[in-house]
Amino acid sequence: MNLSMQKHHWPIGPYQVRLPxxxxxxxxxxxxNCFNIVVLENGFxxxxxxxxxxxxxxxxxxxxxxxxxxxxxxxxxxxxxSVVLGALVQQVLHPAxxxxxxxxxxxxxxxxxxxxxxxxIVFAATVALLFFTVPFNYHVYSVHxxxxxxxxxxxxxxxxxxxxxxxxxxTRRRDFVYFGIATVLFVLGYETWIDVVxxxxxxxxxxxxxxxxxxxxxxxxxxxxxxxxxxxxxxVYVIAxxxxxxxxxxxxxxxxxxxxxxxxxxxxxxxxxxxxxxxxAASLVLPPELVSSSSLMRMGPDWLVAQQHGxxxxxxxxxxxxxxxxxxxxxxxxxxxxxxxxxxxWLKAWEGRTDWRIWxxxxxxxxxxxxxxxxxxxxxRPMHSMPYLGYQVWVNVIGTVGLVAxxxxxxxxxxxxxxxxxxxxxxxxxxWIGFSVRSALGIYVATMQMGTYPNPIRNLVALxxxxx
Amino acid sequence: xxLVRTDVLGLGAVFAVALVVGTTLAxxxxxxxxxxxxxxxxAVIKDILADWDRREAEMVALQNLQAGRIYYSTLSGNVEAxxxxxxxxxxPSRGFFVELSGAWSxxxxxxxxxxxxxxxxxxxxxxxxxxxxxxxLQIRVKDDAGGVLFxxxxxxxxxxxxxxxxxxxxxxxxxxxxNSGVEAEAPGGRVAWVEQLSVFAEGTQ
Numbered sequence: 001m002n003l004s005m006q007k008h009h010w011p012i013g014p015y016q017v018r019l020p021x022x023x024x025x026x027x028x029x030x031x032x033n034c035f036n037i038v039v040l041e042n043g044f045x046x047x048x049x050x051x052x053x054x055x056x057x058x059x060x061x062x063x064x065x066x067x068x069x070x071x072x073x074x075x076x077x078x079x080x081x082s083v084v085l086g087a088l089v090q091q092v093l094h095p096a097x098x099x100x101x102x103x104x105x106x107x108x109x110x111x112x113x114x115x116x117x118x119x120x121i122v123f124a125a126t127v128a129l130l131f132f133t134v135p136f137n138y139h140v141y142s143v144h145x146x147x148x149x150x151x152x153x154x155x156x157x158x159x160x161x162x163x164x165x166x167x168x169x170x171t172r173r174r175d176f177v178y179f180g181i182a183t184v185l186f187v188l189g190y191e192t193w194i195d196v197v198x199x200x201x202x203x204x205x206x207x208x209x210x211x212x213x214x215x216x217x218x219x220x221x222x223x224x225x226x227x228x229x230x231x232x233x234x235x236v237y238v239i240a241x242x243x244x245x246x247x248x249x250x251x252x253x254x255x256x257x258x259x260x261x262x263x264x265x266x267x268x269x270x271x272x273x274x275x276x277x278x279x280x281a282a283s284l285v286l287p288p289e290l291v292s293s294s295s296l297m298r299m300g301p302d303w304l305v306a307q308q309h310g311x312x313x314x315x316x317x318x319x320x321x322x323x324x325x326x327x328x329x330x331x332x333x334x335x336x337x338x339x340x341x342x343x344x345x346w347l348k349a350w351e352g353r354t355d356w357r358i359w360x361x362x363x364x365x366x367x368x369x370x371x372x373x374x375x376x377x378x379x380x381r382p383m384h385s386m387p388y389l390g391y392q393v394w395v396n397v398i399g400t401v402g403l404v405a406x407x408x409x410x411x412x413x414x415x416x417x418x419x420x421x422x423x424x425x426x427x428x429x430x431x432w433i434g435f436s437v438r439s440a441l442g443i444y445v446a447t448m449q450m451g452t453y454p455n456p457i458r459n460l461v462a463l464x465x466x467x468x
Numbered sequence: 469x470x471l472v473r474t475d476v477l478g479l480g481a482v483f484a485v486a487l488v489v490g491t492t493l494a495x496x497x498x499x500x501x502x503x504x505x506x507x508x509x510x511a512v513i514k515d516i517l518a519d520w521d522r523r524e525a526e527m528v529a530l531q532n533l534q535a536g537r538i539y540y541s542t543l544s545g546n547v548e549a550x551x552x553x554x555x556x557x558x559x560p561s562r563g564f565f566v567e568l569s570g571a572w573s574x575x576x577x578x579x580x581x582x583x584x585x586x587x588x589x590x591x592x593x594x595x596x597x598x599x600x601x602x603x604x605l606q607i608r609v610k611d612d613a614g615g616v617l618f619x620x621x622x623x624x625x626x627x628x629x630x631x632x633x634x635x636x637x638x639x640x641x642x643x644x645x646x647n648s649g650v651e652a653e654a655p656g657g658r659v660a661w662v663e664q665l666s667v668f669a670e671g672t673q
Contacts, residue, residue, distance in 0.1 A: 309558030431490025
């Protein structure tokens with residue numbers, strides 16, 4: 001890994017990209033992102049979540065430090081630097097502005113962190129593009145509480161960036177200050193930051209073994225110190241959370257699998273969601289036809305039922321249910337492939353490959369596979385019957401973004417003379433799929449009766465029709 | 469030789485091209501009715517269950533009325549289980565259509581599964597059949613040895629009709645025949661709509 005920001009030019013095959021080119025690209029991306037949210041997705045239809053929850057005006061008269069604690073008024077949630085910050089700002093600004101701002105911050109932070117991490121302009125620019133195309137936060141149009149979700153993900157990226165500096169052995173004061181600020185922002189962002197801890201613990205031993213085998217004892221020791229620090233921080237966090245704002249209980253949204261009291265339902269429930277959540281993230285970059293039942297999407301439920309011609313009518317609903325749950329076959333395939341990829345990446349690290357790509361692959365695969373491990377502790381809910389709640393699996397989403405960007409970077413490396421063409425083809429796919437997935441998500445959410453999503457591509461067609 | 473000057477415009481130009489082509493592809497491939505044909509799963513399942521509840525209520529009412537036992541009925545909606553040997557397309561609202569299969573040349577259009585009526589006790593065949601395309605149909609009740617227990621032409625075009633037959637204690641079945649009206653060499657057409665066919669033993673009350 002190298003800090004290529006100092007070079008001021010970055011190659012794409014035989015071509016060079018300089019800073020003004022990057023600024024122009026990011027400006028275009030942010031402009032398109034803003035247009036998409038405001039015009040195509042009708043972002044100004046979003047309303048303030050806390051107002052919708054009936055939070056009284058007294059809530060906003062608290063001392064500033066009280067917002068840094070779990071919020072008893074809001075189910076004990078501890079999301080000071082994202083949801084709560086968003087709610088406070090939304091007393092002044094429209095939620096759509098907060099959404100645009102947080103998504104824009106994510107695009108820029110994603111680009112900068114990816115470039116610092118890899119030195120690859122293709123990787124970094126694709127990461128930035130994916131934070132526009134991937135509709136991980138589309139549920140904000142139904143339940144409006146995640147307008148600042150982009151900030152949460154940005155904090156995580158900053159935490160990664162700061163952690164990499166420490167693991168590399170950068171021990172200047174500013175490195176620790178940067179790490180401290182990023183960690184505080186991140187930990188106070190949302191309870192599911194602990195998902196990251198699970199991923200770190202899972203990869204800790206394999207990474208430590210690979211580093212030690214390649215006689216990189218110092219990096220191995222620094223990495224394990226970081227893991228130890230995060231585990232300690234998690235213990236303190238959980239004690240504080242349980243003491244001040246524990247909101248789980250029978251019948252609540254956060255009712256935990258442990259309350260089943262028996263191992264078999266705990267296991268069944270947990271495994272179901274680990275695999276399902278993994279695919280929920282991966283599905284955001286796949287054609288909808290490879291995600292769910294294409295016949296359900298294209299023909300509709302009534303047509304499917306009619307085609308049974310009344311056979312076994314008392315149990316006919318199971319035929320329909322088959323189409324609702326069809327996506328789980330694809331989820332299993334993707335999960336198995338990702339496990340193979342994880343083993344491959346670790347073997348390469350074990351063999352001594354020090355390329356940044358191997359480490360990004362290893363950590364990103366782990367994030368896609370197990371990035372929702374703590375969220376999976378919450379009991380299975382009807383809303384998990386189709387893969388559309390991307391905001392719940394934001395760690396997996398970042399892993400997915402990293403893997404796809406890595407794939408594009410690898411593709412470009414295959415034939416450097418055609419680098420720009422490869423980038424154009426890959427980005428075309430991502431934009432196409434991004435809009436297609438948005439339409440498909442609208443189907444899933446309608447099927448689950450969890451509200452409605454905008455259909456930007458139809459809105460665009462209507463807009464064009466108006467113009468001509 | 470550089471084909472594209474990437475110093476400033478390259479990355480933005482690639483993005484612009486991808487944006488135009490990718491968006492166009494999405495417009496072309498996302499169907500207009502992608503979302504409008506969808507319904508909440510709860511509503512779909514509720515309709516399926518309501519349809520079954522209605523059928524079940526009809527059968528229960530029939531059974532209670534006769535204080536007897538239903539051998540089978542199209543009211544159950546299980547057309548595949550009722551008609552032996554051929555596949556019959558379901559009518560959009562009730563019952564099923566009778567089609568001339570490719571293998572049909574003459575004789576029975578379909579036959580029901582066998583049932584064993586109690587010897588000396590009456591059982592009832594209740595049917596509601598509409599002949600289509602000017603054909604003439606006949607319904608028969610036969611025993612397993614091929615003996616005709618009862619036969620009559622379908623008349624009344626969809627009006628409910630009842631046939632009462634005395635059971636012999638041997639296996640029996642119902643079959644529908646084509647008297648005339650369709651050329652034997654022209655299979656595939658729909659010749660009847662069986663709105664209802666129920667066979668049940670009458671009670672002792």
